[in-house]
Every structure is written in C-alpha cells, then in structure tokens.
Amino acid sequence: MQYPEPIARLIDSYMKLPGIGAKTAARLAFFSMDMEEEAVMNFANALISCKRDLRMCSVCGNITQEDPCEICRDTTRDHTKVLVVEDSRDVMSMERMREFRGMYHVLHGVLSPMEGTGPEDINIATLIKRLQEAEIEEVIIATNATAEGEATAMYLSRLIKPSGIKVTRLAHGLAVGSDIEYADEMTLFRAIEGRREL
C-alpha cells in the first residue's frame, strides 16, 4: 500500500527542496495536511506568485516585482558606487545594516571551474555594460570569502581596473564579538594582514 496520491505528490515536492529527505518530507506533508485551509492556500499562492510575479532587475539583477527594482529607481541613493554580491539574499543582508546607500549588482553565482561555471554563466556582462554606460566611480566586490568568491573577486578586479574605476573588496578579519581562540587560521591571517594603526 502506498500513501494516498495527493500525499505522495506532496512528499515528492518537499523532497525536491534542499536538505529535506524522505522522512522529513513525509513529516512536512502530514503537517501541511493538518494546517488551516487558509494557511495552505496562502502557501500554495505564495509559491505560484514567487514564480510568476518576480523577475530579475534588468539593471542590477536583483529579484524584483517591478523592473527596474526599488533600489535602482531610488534617486536619493549614491549611483556612483556599485556593490557586487553573489545573490539577492546578500542584498538584503547589506540593506539590514542601513549604512550602505550605493547601488548593487547581483551576480547570481560565482566563477567555479569545478562546477563548470564560467564568466558567461553569471551576471557579469550586464555589470560591464553598466560600468561603460553609467558614471560609476567605485565597484565594491562583496563575494563570499570562499575559494570561488575570492577567484570571482580577482577576475572582476582584473576586468574592471584597466578602465580606471576604483575596485575595492570588503575587509576580512575577526568577526565582531568573536574569540581569537576559535578563529580559523585564514581568518587570523587576514586579520593580521589587514591590521590598522590606532
């Protein structure tokens, strides 16, 4: 005997999500079945709406309902600075800080020879076009501090620098509130290397 077909289909759908195996998927499916009808309908509609109502901003590549996105349309922001991130969630993290008032550019990935991701597979072409067309003074590269993130930062730096635009990279070092004792060697190395006079 199998699960009734609607449940089996829902379990299959949950299993397509990252980090969710067969047991968890079954648990989530049974939980969904016990949820209020309204909550389930909201969930289903949110799924459909995410697929139908969102697009990539044609300027910066960020996820948006309207093109260009809210940030690209905002004339009170500093359009001469562009902060380059790997994905849209990084934009949200930066915005939560409430300090950066420049623009963004979302790559939707990083260069990864291991996974066959080359420069043409991520959102680099529109960045270059943007740098040629708009008055941009500084590109701040905020890819993650992983091997791929570093390689992407180096690649972009070499690509952009000849045009005379300033290219910077986020500082790496000890996280605020962290213990030196627990810091890994690469982080300590970066902290020493990037030390500043007091």
Next chain:
Amino acid sequence: MQYPEPIARLIDSYMKLPGIGAKTAARLAFFSMDMEEEAVMNFANALISCKRDLRMCSVCGNITQEDPCEICRDTTRDHTKVLVVEDSRDVMSMERMREFRGMYHVLHGVLSPMEGTGPEDINIATLIKRLQEAEIEEVIIATNATAEGEATAMYLSRLIKPSGIKVTRLAHGLAVGSDIEYADEMTLFRAIEGRREL
C-alpha cells in the same frame, strides 16, 4: 528595504512548518523561485489537493481519498484483528512490513494530560463503536513506546478488556541489528522482562 512581497509571503509560509526557522525559510523560498515552473505548480497543487481531496476514513480514521479507505474496503484482509496506531504514518510503516493483514485504527494522537489531550480529543469513540458493531477478536495496541503512548495503551486496555476482546501490545526489546552496548536501560529492562525460551 524588505524582501519583495511574494518572497516575504513564501518565507512566512515556510516558517510555519515544523523545524524551519527564518534562515532556512529564506533559503527554501529562494530555492523554490529557481525551480522549474512545472515543479512549482505541482508543489502548489499538491498542497491544495492534500487539503481538499483527503479525508479521514469513517471506519478506521486513516487518511484516504475515498471513504471507507482502501484497507477497510479490502475483503481479503482479516477483519477480526484491529491494530491501533497513533497516526497515519504508522499505518504506512506497518504496511511496508507486508506481514500484517488485519485492519487498522488511527487515533490521531495520544492521551497527554500535560498537553490537555483527553480520551474525547482522540479517535477513541469510533474504536469503541467499531468493537461493539463488528466481529473483532483482537485489538493490537501499537502506540509508541513513550510515556504518553504507554499511558494510552493502558487506558485502551482497561476500556476494552471487560468486553472480552483480546488486547495485545507490540513487543518491546532490542531493535534488530542493534548493539546491547548502546541500548538504553528501559529497552534492556523490556528485553529481559519479555525474554523467550529458545
């Protein structure tokens, strides 16, 4: 700045699921957005269908598309034995074993004074009605080996025994393939207590 509204709603929906916090919900929402349109539509439809097309079998309480359920309608099964479980997933586990050919009764919960769950809150009334109306010879109680599961088993046993119907409980002891070294004391106690002559 907030997430675009469709994403924010999807994150909210994911956060309603058990064991999923804000960060995981955001990761799942972005993942869903990158899924194939067809997969997302299947997911949404499965959610709706689980809510709309499933009901509880009026005989055994199992989740089903048709009432009575497949098992209750099956005349080749042994209708004199009823195995009582906590939820529909336990029925599936039993069916995977392919050995038990009797009927089921799904309680949809266990007695739990701590959480205020009394006999009227779980599917016990229909079980008693069933025992009165059908020719049932044995009730096998297969609630989990937790404090609540044990208490529910005791409660049902005392309720049913006076009617002369045989009441049994699943055996508890060492799991097949497990190490004595790693068994907890209660399991070992049950294994000794339930020992059998070879």
